[in-house]
Amino acid sequence: MATTSGIPFPGAPAPESRPGSGTPASFEAALHELEELVQRMEGGTLTLEQSMDAYRRGAELVRQCREALADVQQQVRVLEGELLQPLEMPDRPVDE
Numbered sequence: 001m002a003t004t005s006g007i008p009f010p011g012a013p014a015p016e017s018r019p020g021s022g023t024p025a026s027f028e029a030a031l032h033e034l035e036e037l038v039q040r041m042e043g044g045t046l047t048l049e050q051s052m053d054a055y056r057r058g059a060e061l062v063r064q065c066r067e068a069l070a071d072v073q074q075q076v077r078v079l080e081g082e083l084l085q086p087l088e089m090p091d092r093p094v095d096e
Contacts, residue, residue, distance in 0.1 A: 024061070027068045034061040 024030035037058045041051060 023064065027065060030061050030065050030068075034058055034065070037061070 024033060037054050040046060041054050041058075046054060
């Protein structure tokens with residue numbers, strides 16, 4: 001199975017990741033974990049050490065998401081270059 005920055009392409013079967021357990025199973029899983037981290041940090045209940053760990057994990061998730069998005073953008077550019085070429089019609093008489 002092909003991956004994007006260590007994150008499988010959408011629709012590919014992969015186990016769900018657990019928060020803080022390395023590389024998320026998908027871009028969506030990484031984004032969900034990041035949202036949960038932000039909520040926990042904004043809740044104000046984390047200790048200083050927990051906040052630092054959450055910040056480190058969040059920074060890693062942001063990096064992984066940015067890499068995945070950059071890879072997908074490149075794939076779109078390639079597809080646009082291959083598929084969105086000017087349509088050349090052969091010269092033929094117009095039916096009357």
